[in-house]
Amino acid sequence: MAPEVVLQLAFLILTLSIFFVMIKLPKQALTKLRAKNRANLQSSRHFVQGSHLLVRARSIPNRQQSLIHAKNALIEAEKALSLSPKDPAPHILKALALDLMDRKNSALRSLDLALSIPCVKSLSEKERGDALVKRAELKMAVNRKRRIDSAMEDLVESVRLLSDGGSGTESKGLCLLGQCYEWKGMREMAREAFEKALRLEPESIAAREGLDRLAS
Incomplete structure (x- = not known):
């Protein structure tokens, strides 16, 4: 077979292959998208x-x-x-x-x-903040002594994510953070956390009780 014929045949095969791929791929992608x-x-x-x-x-x-x-x-x-x-x-x-x-x-x-x-x-930031507060709450309930530092990390991050949101979750996170500070003997930081929680949610029983404990 002449070299020119071989070259033309190879080019034809390549063209057909590209054409097949162009047709096949969108169908496969569409099928996957529909299933997804x-x-x-x-x-x-x-x-x-x-x-x-x-x-x-x-x-x-x-x-x-x-x-x-x-x-x-x-x-x-x-x-x-x-x-x-x-x-x-x-x-x-x-x-x-x-x-x-x-x-x-x-x-x-x-x-x-x-x-x-x-x-x-x-x-979203709010969703992540809410989830971090809940995870910290669970850590404190499951094993407070062993998980308190990890819980504090979650709560500090949640307060950052939820700041200026005025949500009940932010107030709850601050109350939990205040409790952590209180347990670790960091009374001034605990007071600041409870006071901020009370400003966000004036009816917060947890914040008031925390401040009462620190005042006694």
């Missing part, structure tokens, strides 16, 4: 349903009924995670449901996942 969108939609549905169940669990005074709703919220959170494992929202929902069920160590692990890379990248 379906998974995201289903995950969102489970998350919304779980959130409704969590609200019910918190609002019902009957402990047994509250636990039933919390368990169902946990099931919905796990379904959402099976579809969107990198979405931090179902991890947080799962943590809150577990906390209501008094499974604080498991709740803490779920929050660790929500606040780890790559999940945390999807959270």
Whole structure:
């Protein structure tokens, strides 16, 4: 076969290959996108349903009924995670449901996942601040002595993220931070934290009680 023919044949094969790739790739990408969108939609549905169940669990005074709703919220959170494992929202929902069920160590692990890379990248500053306050609260409840420094790191960061937001979570974070300072004997810093919390939320019982303890 003449070299010119071989060259033309090779060029034709290359052209056809490029044409095939140009046609094939968009179809594959579209198929993946459609599958991803379906998974995201289903995950969102489970998350919304779980959130409704969590609200019910918190609002019902009957402990047994509250636990039933919390368990169902946990099931919905796990379904959402099976579809969107990198979405931090179902991890947080799962943590809150577990906390209501008094499974604080498991709740803490779920929050660790929500606040780890790559999940945390999807959270806004306020969402991250709220999650840090909750994680610090769990750390203090699970093992105060061993986790107090870690809890303080979370709370300092949460106050920075939530500053000027005027949210109840910011006030709660400051009260928890004040307690940490109080436990470590840093009374002046504890007083400052409680006073700031009281300015943000004048009705805060935790802030008033903290200031009363420091005054005694």
